[in-house]
Amino acid sequence: MSDGARYVFEVSDDAGERLDLLVAKHAQCSRTQAATLIATGHVRVNGGKQKASYRVGVADAVTVTVPPPPGRDIVPEQIPLDIVYEDEHLLVVDKAAGMVVHPAPGNWTGTLVNALMGRGEPLAEGGGEDRAGLVHRLDKDTSGLLVVAKTDASHRILSTALAARQVTRRYAAVCWGHLTEDTLTVDKPIARDPRDRTRMAIVQTGKAARTDFVRLARFDSVDLLRAHLHSGRTHQIRIHLSSVGHPVIGDDTYGGGGGRKLAALPPRRHFLHAAWLRFKHPVSGAVIDLRSPLPADLRLSLATLGEMPELATHQDPLDVFGFYRTDELPGARGAAER
Structure with a gap:
């Protein structure tokens, strides 16, 4: 649901459904939010008001107008940035x-x-x-x-x-368990979870989403992956890995939150890092190629999971595992090669 948005739809396969449930589905909001919109007159059925319990008919036309939030100034703050x-x-x-x-x-x-x-x-x-x-x-x-x-x-x-997929974004991720192959492409549509509007989910009517994964290392209980986004849906990498049974470690929302002590991760932290960004400058056309080494908390986690203590102080452990190689299959590395 977007503030200020307007949704207009005709009832077809949803005939007989409660109005609040119908609005929640089409406006991508919670049932409570839908009921509030109905009660405050922001939902019209054939131009008139109806109750949340109204059962829609096949010929009904429903209009939902989402009011903008009350004005709130965005305050500049002196916060250090890298x-x-x-x-x-x-x-x-x-x-x-x-x-x-x-x-x-x-x-x-x-x-x-x-x-x-x-x-x-x-x-x-x-x-x-x-x-x-x-x-x-x-x-x-x-x-x-x-x-x-x-x-x-x-x-x-x-x-x-x-x-147009002309910006290369590659992420370092560690997932629980092991992929069956060194490369994996997940091409599954993503939308709001119809059962929990605070989450995203694989939904057949959602927006197209594709992620390519390459395994860089296989440790005892996890894989170190390089993820390449072909689209930019909310929570895309996390949902795609969860959908194949290998959630990002530390991801409390999508099933990877257990084992935090084993992974040496701090609370509310998952192992996902936007490490490599490559794009053409919008004015000069020059290629901008930027890399972000793993931050200290993820270096420690990787060192612990891989039983390689030297990684905790390495300038950029991703280099050790060929993360920045330009070919699509750097090859699996791991404890067996140490």
């Missing part, structure tokens, strides 16, 4: 785990956007004030590289390149 690239057109942030990317209910302050605004530099306005400059996003507990546009022209060009 900027790994910057010019007058864009910048690239190496985001720390635990930082929310943009303001939203429950997280109006302390976000990346608050920090970007606090720098006093210009930011693209195309995405709205609460998403100022953002070209793409990372989950709160995912660390790594993220592009921010300073001008609307750069934002437009970079967003188009992202949609």
Whole structure:
């Protein structure tokens, strides 16, 4: 459900369903949110109001108008950021785990956007004030590289390149268990989980999503993977790995949260890091190739899981396992080769 959005649909296969359930499905919101929209007059059936319990008919036309949230100023904040690239057109942030990317209910302050605004530099306005400059996003507990546009022209060009799969984004992930092969492609559509609107899920009517995985190392209980995104759905890597029975370790939402002590992971941290970003500069056309070494908490986790204590202090353990090789099959490595 998007603030300010308007949904119009005709009832067909859903005839006989309660209005609140129908609205929740089509507007991608919770049943409680749907009931609130109905009670506040933001849902019309054939132009008139109905109760949440109303059973829709096959000829009914339903209109849902989602009201915008009450105005709330986004406050600039002086929050340190790790900027790994910057010019007058864009910048690239190496985001720390635990930082929310943009303001939203429950997280109006302390976000990346608050920090970007606090720098006093210009930011693209195309995405709205609460998403100022953002070209793409990372989950709160995912660390790594993220592009921010300073001008609307750069934002437009970079967003188009992202949609055309001309921006290479590769993530380091550790999953529970072992893939059956050294390479795996998961091509499954993603949408809001119809049973829990706070989560995403594999839904046949969802948006197309593809992720390529390459196993870089096989340890006793986990695999170290390189994930290559071909699309950018919310929680995509986490959902795709969970769907094949190998969730990201530390992922409490999608089944990988157990074994935190074994993995030496801190609370609310999963092993997913946006380590490699490659794209053409929106103005000069020059190739920008940026790499983010594993942060200290993930280095320690990898050293523990792989029984390789030297990795905890290595400058970039991903280099050890061929993460940055340009061929698509670096080959499996692991304890057996040590």
